[in-house]
Amino acid sequence: MKENKIIEQLKQQCPDNASVKLGIGDDSAVLNPSDREQLVCADMLMEGVHFILDSHNVEKIGHKALAVNLSDIAAMGGEALSAYICLALPRSHAESRFMERLYSGFSSLAQRFQVAIAGGDTNIWEGPLVISVTVVGAVHPKGAVTRRGARVGDVIMVTGELGGSIEGHHLDFTPRLAEARILMDGYKLHSMIDVSDGLGKDLRDICRQSGVAASLDPELLPLRGPLLKMPRAEAQQRALSDGEDFELCFTLSEKEAERLEARRDISCHRIGRIIAGEGLYWGHNEKTWEPIHVQGYEH
Template sequence: MELEFLRWLRERIPAATNIPLGVGDDAALLAQQTGQQTVVTTDMLMDGTDFLLNECGAAAAGRKALAVNLSDLAAMGAKPVAAFVSIAVSKKDGAEQALAMAKGIFEGLLPLAEELGCAIAGGDTNSWSGPLVISVTALGEVPVGKAWLRSGAEPGDAVLVTGQFGRSIEGRHLTFTPRVREALLLQQLSAEIHAAIDVSDGLSLDLSRICSASGCGALLELAHIPLTLATTEHCGEDLAAAWRHALTDGEDFELILAVPPREADRLLREQPLGVQLTQIGTFTAEPGLKQQLPSGEVLPLEPRGYEH
C-alpha cells in the first residue's frame, strides 16, 4: 500500500520554493529564512475522540487534523511553512480500503494546505487493528522576537476575540478555517499584541491559560460575547445556556488577543481583518476569572472546557 500511496501523493503535492526536498526521501530539506524564528506545533487526532469517521468521512478528518495545527501557528502570529502528516489507518477492511482511506485524508487536507501556503513536506503511513489516527506536525516562521506568547498579557489590556463562539460540534469543528490570514495581517499592520491563544478547548478555559501564564486575571462581560447562529437557535431566549455553550464548548478555533487599550480602540474602530473583532472583557491585576452579567453584577467564573 505504502509505495502506491507515495506515488499517488507525489503527483498531487505542488512544488514549494522553500522546500528544496520534500516527500519521497529519508527526510525533508527546508530553506531557512534569515531573521526568522521557527515555530513548531503538533497534534494527534483519533477517530472516536476528535471526529467520528463513519459520520464525517476521511476527507473531513484529514482537513481538521491540518487545520488544528495551523490554528496553533496563527495563535503565535506565525506564517505556515510546512507540515508533516503521519497516519495509522485500520487494516481490518483490507489493503484496498486502507489505501482509499489514506487518499481521502490527503484529499481533504491538501486544498487547505494550498489555500494557506503550507507545504506538505513529509510524514509516515502505517496500518494497525485500531481506529484511524492522524498526527500532524506543522512548522511556521515569525520574525525574531515577534511571536505571540501566552505570557504577555497586562492588567488593563482588552480581551479581544475574532469571530463567534458556541455549538461548534454542529459541524463547524470540522469546517473551520484557522485564523492564519488574520494573524498575519495583524503582524503586517504591526499591531501591538501582548498575548494570544486559540480557542481549542473552551473560551473560558483557554482564556484562563493566558491569565495563568501572565500572572493576571480577567473580567468578561457576558453580553458582549459574540454567539454563533447555532448557539442562538439552540438556546432561544435562554441566555445563560447560550453563554455556557460559548464559554465551555471548545473547538471554536477563534483567537483570544490581549491588546493594550489604545491599540484595541484602533482595531475595533477600523476592523481591518475582514472578520469581526470584539472586546469581551479586560485583563485585571487580580488573578482568576470573573463574569459581569447584563445587570452589572460581578460573579466568579470557573474555567471550564475540554480536559485532555
C-alpha cells in the same frame, strides 16, 4: 496498498513551496533555512475522540487534522511553511480511494495557505484511524506572540464566534492565519491563544501564565448560530466550555483595540478586560464581579 504506491500517490497530491528543498520520497525532508526563528507544533487526532470515521466526511477529517496545527501557528502570530503527516491507518480502509480522499482534505487546505506537505509516515494496523500532523512555521518579523504578555488594563478580543462547534464547525473551520497576519502587521498584541479547549480554559491559561485575571461582559460574547436559540445564560456557559472554536483570543491596549474596532475587513469582538488578581469573572466593575467556574475541555 504497497508503500511505494502510497508514496507516489502522495507526491502527486501534496503541494510544495520554496521552504522545502526536498520533500516526499526520501528518508528526510530538506528545508531551506529561514532568516526568521522557527515555530514547530504537533497535534494528534484520534477516531472516536476528534472525529467519527463512519459519520464524518473523510475530506473534512483531513482538513481538520491539518487545520488544528495551522491554528496553533496563527496563535503565535506566525506563518505556516510545511507540514508532516503520520497515519495509523485501519486495515479496513487501507485502499487507494480512502487515502486519496483523506489527502484531498489535507492538500486543499495546504494549497489555500501555501503550505508544503513535505513528508510523514503511514502504518497499517487493526486499530482505529489516528492522524498526527507536525507543522513548521516562521515567526512574524516582530517576533512571536505568546500567552505570557497580558497586562492589567488590556482589552480582551476574539475573532469570530464562540460555542456550538460540535454542530459541524469543528470539521471545516478556517484557521485564522490571515487574521493573525493582519493583527501582527498593524497592531501591538500583548498575548494570544487559539480557542481549542473552550474560552473558559484557554483565556484562563493566558491569565495564569501572565499573572493576571480577566473580567468578561456576558452580553458581548459573540455566539455561534446554534447557541442563539438557547436561553442566554446557557448559551454563555456553552460559549465558554464547548471548545474547538479555533478562534483567536488576544489582548492589546485600549488604544490599539479602538484602532482595530474601526476596521471593517476583520471580524474581532471586544469581550472583556484584563484585571489584577487571578481567575475569570463576569462583570463590568469590581463591585459586580462574579467568579466564572466554567473550565472548558480537559485532555
